[in-house]
Amino acid sequence: MMVEPNYINPRISKYTSLIFISLLFVLLTAMAQFASFALIQHDVISFFGAQPEDISLALQMTYVGILATLPLQFRTLKRFDTRNYLLVALTMGILLNLGCLYTESLILFTILRFFVGATTAIIAGSMLMVIFSILPEKKSMVVGVFAFFGSILSIGVIVGTAAAWVVERMDWNGLYYILISLQVISIMICFLVFKENTLPRKIPLYQLDYIGYILFVCFGVLFAYTLIYGPKYYWFEDSTIRTTAIGALVFLSLFLYHQKRLKRPSVDLRALNYKRFWFGLLLLIFFYGIKDTINLLYGYAAGILGWSSEDIVSLGLFNVLGVALATFLALKVILTKKQNLPKLLLAGFFILLYYHLWIYWNLTPDLSYTDLVFPIFIQGFASGLLFAPIIMLCMSSLPSYTGMTGIIICAYGRFTASLNSIAGFYTLQEHYNQKYKIGFIESITPFNLELHQRSQEYENLLVSKGYNPESASAITSKLVGKTIGIQSQLLTDRTIFILAVYLTVLAILSLIVFGLVNRYKSKRQVPKIVS
Secondary structure (H helix, E strand, O other): OOOOOOOEOHHHOOOHHHHHHHHHHHHHHHHHHHOOOOOOHHHHHHHHOOOHHHHHHHHHHHHHHHHHHHHHHHHHHHHOOHHHHHHHHHHHHHHHHHHHHHOOOHHHHHHHHHHHHHHHHHHHHHHHHHHHHHOOHHHHHHHHHHHHHHHHHHHHHHHHHHHHHHHHHOOHHHHHHHHHHHHHHHHHHHHHHEOOOOOOOOOOOOOOOHHHHHHHHHHHHHHHHHHHHOOOOOHHHOHHHHHHHHHHHHHHHHHHHHHHHOOOOOOOHHHHHOHHHHHHHHHHHHHHHHHHHHHHHHHHHHHOOOOOHHHHHHHHHHHHHHHHHHHHHHHHHHHHOHHHHHHHHHHHHHHHHHHHHHHHHHOOOOOOHHHHHHHHHHHHHHHHHHHHHHHHHHHHOOOHHHOOHHHHHHHHHHHHHHHHHHHHHHHHHHHHHHHHHHHHHHHOOOOOHHHHHHHHHHHHHHHHOOOOHHHHHHHHHHHHHHHHHHHHHHHHHHHHHHHHHHHHHHHHHHHHHHHHHHHHHHHHHOOOOOO
């Protein structure tokens, strides 16, 4: 099979597999900029002396940059020479990484992260379009979507491996040297893979939707601020949260109105007229929110088991292995027969259900590394069976005239789900932690013989080690407090996992009903043979 000559250097066009691997490397390099400090946020918090919410906002600003730029990117790629376009974007990415490396201002860092998101969208969006162009027409959409969205699922842990290695040996921002090195390699790949002068004619840039870009940026920033800081300030009891929530609603309304009145909108709102697309989009938002329960496991490993960043990330590699195997399996199944898509989704949700049940049944204060390998792996396997197939469900529900709108709206859905999970898990943990701590404290009475006996054993042990009775009593109180904290967190995690079980069952039932309704409709549409 020969490669389309639109983008690729003719001298290497026959090496399709090598070209695909090279493009995938550049795609992963772009994604790495987005996920560069997702698993080492504690180190970033310490460096800036910031609150966790501040760093979460900086991370989400990268996503706002991606989402605002992606619709423009699918159009600007046609207006520039591809190789020069990517070289400029990669060079800008290097300069932005240098800026992030040397800045000590959190505000400047957050602004830079927004522009990192913009360059990520330019490079990743370009790679998606080029990958579509080099594959056979029947496979291009499926393979391209699986490559693109499979990398999104995996890149956080892959970059986290390098990040963990860095933070164990130097300052966390040494990670930027690795990211810059990857970008330099990507520049060399672009020189090798892409040909010059891919632009047939010059197209003016004034037709681009700059107003929509600004409106969406304003909405994204305010929406992210509302959902990240809302739980901390008790939502609408705080005047700032009320203001940002109203502002986000206003800018979203203006953005949608602006898209609706444009002749050639960046986002074709006609896509929202299709009920099948809505079902897929809601399924995506649900999946991406519920899959983030894995962060509770990583938090359990760090906070209760006391693991290092390297241990946690090495465990996460089993998750990546599950994603990779399931993504490959799902790709093969869909290429064989697209009608297998509903079966894949059901299988994925059933595995996700088992994962949540396993954690609920087995979560204790002393799980080992080998104990956690299995649930971490099956969570990745379920995610690999679900993420790209859900995207395929969404995109197959839309007519061709909507263009890349399906991918863009799905990216909006992922952004919404990520923010909802941040706010939701924060609120749930605060609520249930407080509830269980109060329950434990109320049980601490002089009549609690078990607690009194255990405390007396601690004190006697400490006295036998040379502590005086007063110090032994104080240390025992601290140990009891620590135990209460651990038990409260474990009960909180188990409660959240059982809630996830109920929600996953609801998703499975929705899929079954959706399948039955579609089968009934298809039977009714079969024309009757007139005798």
